[in-house]
Amino acid sequence: MSQPDSAVADAQAGGGAPESLAALAARHGLRRAIARPSLPAYLRQLWTRRHFILTYATSRTVSKYSESALGQLWQVLTPLLNAAVYWLMFGVILGQSKNIENYPAFLITGVMVFTFTQRTVTGGAKSVSSNLSLIRALHFPRASLPLAYAVQELQQLAWSMGVLVLLILVTGEPITWLWLLIPVTLALQLVFNIGMSLFMARVGAFVRDMNQLLPFITRTWLYASGVFYSISERTDKLPEVLRWALEFNPAAAYIEFMRDLLIYQRFPERWAWITCVFWAVFALIVGFWYFWRAEERYGRG
């Protein structure tokens, strides 16, 4: 008979003392199936999967809008309607606009910039837990999933930015050389978002209640980030530490940076640069490291 009957028949084919299966594996250079790659190796794997990340992101976008009649037009309509709702609530009904000059532009900039971070982080938190079947079927660096979600939001952002720029021009702000810095701040914000969503992806994968809790967290964050009001004006009477904390808040920093460029037409202060760069670098390093540490445990179920 050419086929071995069982493992042991195999292991003992030579006769004599039984060789343990582990020793047999070692003799033939077989390795354990589950092992976490080193960080540089992981980065290389991720790089070779770049086509998958991009295709997956685009496919998700196409598939997401394939059911609706207006299709991908919603990529433009969603930010427009968002801006309209907030403007109606905080601009017209609650009458915030008295102290702030060009309040519509102020508000819309805040909403768009915050939405970019909020959507990426929310998507990242779900990216592992809602793709378990994919994780359990195929091998790929798991960080591809939060990255794909981030790319998807980046594609959405391209539309939102178009809407934003258009609305800013409608409200009467001029085009200036400072606009050349817009890609810079968006790149910093993207890096921050990726770091945050990698971090949240791991949290969301193991803390199953996170997806229920996250809307409340992001809403609190929204209210604390000076989207509807000016932090520096409103926090005059607060203690110094609290004010500092509010202004150091990454979302607030990216929003203020964008407002400097689009509305106030001034070069952002050194403090703003430091905050924005710090958060991008810090979030990416911590988020990536934290996500990678659990690489082999995702999808365990």
Added chain:
Amino acid sequence: MAELTKESSHVAQEESQEPKPAKKPKPPKATVELGTPTVIVDNLHIVYKVYGAASDSQKGNAANALMRIVRRQGRPQMKEVHAVKGVSFVARHGEAIGIVGRNGSGKSTLLRAIAGLLPPHKGAVYTDGQPSLLGVNAALMKELTGERNIVLGCYAMGMSPGELRDKYDEIVDFSGIGEFVQFPMSTYSSGMGARLRFAISSAKTHDVLLIDEALATGDREFKKRSQKRIKQMRESAGTVFLVAHNLDVIEDTCSRVIWLHKGKIKMDGDPTEVLAAYNKA
């Protein structure tokens, strides 16, 4: 052939050392020379958690959930399933191993563990290279066209754009779905979908290929073609694992059959004998 019903596979192993009728020489069924080990499964145990398996008396309403937190009890809906209980075997180059067993006997779990997608609770799986599950389905999206899904599936399996270009036409031809490739997959019949999935996932060459019920659908002609392809893969020095409920497929394709029963190996050996015993049980 020994019927292994003892508690752990270690006991089973001792038993199988004795000469058994099954070991007497037989006309070889496999045409491929057996090579070095590719997969070694050493006393493997897999335990996983299942959520949402509540009994009737513990229906998950909010009040019950609150009481559980007050009483500091765990979630009753969460149950541990001991799916694989001490399985050991060695697979070699050129083998095509069929895995049979009833629903819930741990077949799919075993495949996932070999693929390195489920961590062992105890024991270990040693592999040569990266075994891959023929399970590209999970990456495909039914709202998208066949074309787009081919691209997505190939990238999900880790192909480069160059490889994709080389394989694309072959995949379309092999699946035989013709102009349907431009329609969304949600419009496909189940047979067409299965054909396309098999065509995509078998387009990549694997050292160790794990197939889970992939051949269950598809017409007669496609079954023949897919069996031929599995044979090719085996001959190109790989090892193929195949889980199927259709025993004919296993008998035609495999050179060895493992019968899993409640997470343990009940029998392991020549397809004719194991399948005969399995059919009797």
